[in-house]
Structures are given as structure tokens and as C-alpha cells.
């Protein structure tokens with residue numbers, strides 16, 4: 001039995017349910033306009049009304065994204081990186097944007113950081129192939145892996161919102177500050193402040209943690225990352241137990 005399983009073994013069902021009913025859980029409500037807790041709301045606006053109505057069919061939504069030219073990133077991409085994983089996934093991981101490997105393959109989280117993420121998720125019983133759906137805030141690679149720009153997030157985030165609505169996972173895991181700030185609506189909060197509590201987006205419990213690429217640069221963050229995965233797993237188990 002691994003350390004993660006031991007942790008869960010010690011947790012009672014009542015304790016798990018208490019996490020779900022905790023006042024720490026607050027729903028951001030919108031990808032960009034939510035205001036959780038005392039932190040200022042995000043300033044980035046999502047112009048959903050400027051997009052054609054997004055389809056309620058995953059394949060049609062993907063096709064729309066694959067042909068998308070809504071922002072400058074369409075000009076330098078090799079492939080649009082829409083998602084990976086089953087539509088009925090229990091967990092949805094939200095990252096930042098494709099890197100070079102993802103841009104060339106069209107699949108998110110396939111480089112060293114992605115493999116590390118797979119290993120860490122497996123330590124809490126979340127196998128990527130059958131349990132996890134992965135998508136990024138941006139579907140196209142920023143040149144040179146630079147940070148996403150606000151107008152790019154504004155243009156692309158409606159796709160992500162619709163993906164979350166369609167998949168309706170038991171929980172969301174935002175990796176990295178861009179995904180964490182966007183989904184919590186707390187643009188001014190540091191990643192450190194977003195970690196360690198259970199947020200909510202569209203009624204789906206949300207945990208924020210480091211990007212796996214950051215763990216490769218700073219191995220000392222692996223332990224807190226794993227602790228965030230424990231919190232995530234507790235929330236998912238509590239969600240199942242309450243149904």
C-alpha cells in the first residue's frame with residue numbers, strides 16, 4: 001500500500017464529506033469574472049458574446065477549435081492542442097498552454113513534465129488513460145513558450161469553459177498560476193495563496209497546484225504538489241460518497 005493510500009485509509013467518510021461542505025469551498029462562477037474570498041476579481045474579460053454559439057457536442061467543439069483563428073497564436077502553431085483523455089473522466093487537469101512537444105503532436109502534456117504528472121497522479125490512484133481529461137487554457141503554443149497574453153486568454157477561454165461544462169468531472173486540478181488564477185477568478189493571488197484550499201468552478205470542486213514543469217525545475221515543490229493531490233483525492237472521494 002502506497003503512502004497516498006495509507007493517507008486515504010486513515011480518513012473517515014465523515015471527514016471526507018466535511019471537506020465538501022467546508023466554507024472553504026466557494027464558486028468562481030465564471031471563468032473570468034468570479035470573485036472568491038477577499039481577493040480582487042480577475043480583470044480579464046471573456047467575450048462569450050463575440051463567439052458564435054459554442055456547440056454542446058465535444059467533437060463539434062473540437063472541430064471549431066482546430067479551425068480557430070481568433071487570436072495571433074493561430075499564425076505560429078503547428079497544431080491546435082485541444083484535449084486528451086476520456087469524455088467521462090473523473091478528473092480534469094487544466095494547464096497553461098502547449099509547449100514544443102505538444103505543438104508537434106497535438107496532444108497536451110506529452111513531454112517530460114507530462115510524464116512526471118502521469119506518475120504523480122498514479123500515486124493517488126488516478127491513472128491518466130482512463131480517469132483524466134487534460135486541456136490547457138490556450139489551445140495554441142505561444143512563441144518561445146512565453147507567457148499567455150491577456151487578450152489570448154480572453155479569446156481562448158470560452159473553449160475551456162465549454163469543455164468543463166461538457167465533461168463535468170468530479171473535480172478540477174489547475175496546474176500553474178495562469179490556470180489557477182483564471183479558474184478561481186483571483187488574478188491578484190499568488191499560486192501559494194491559491195494552494196491548500198478547495199475552490200469551485202461551475203459547481204465543480206477545484207484544487208490549484210504547481211505546474212509539473214515547475215517541479216522539474218524545483219524538486220522541493222514535489223512534496224507540496226503531492227499534498228495537493230491528496231486534497232484533490234479526498235474531495236473526489238467525498239464527491240462520490242455524497243451521491
Ligand code: SF4
Pocket residue numbers: 065068069070071072073074080138139140152155156
Ligand atoms: S489560442 Fe485559442 S483563440 Fe487563439 S487561435 Fe488558438 S484556439 Fe483560437
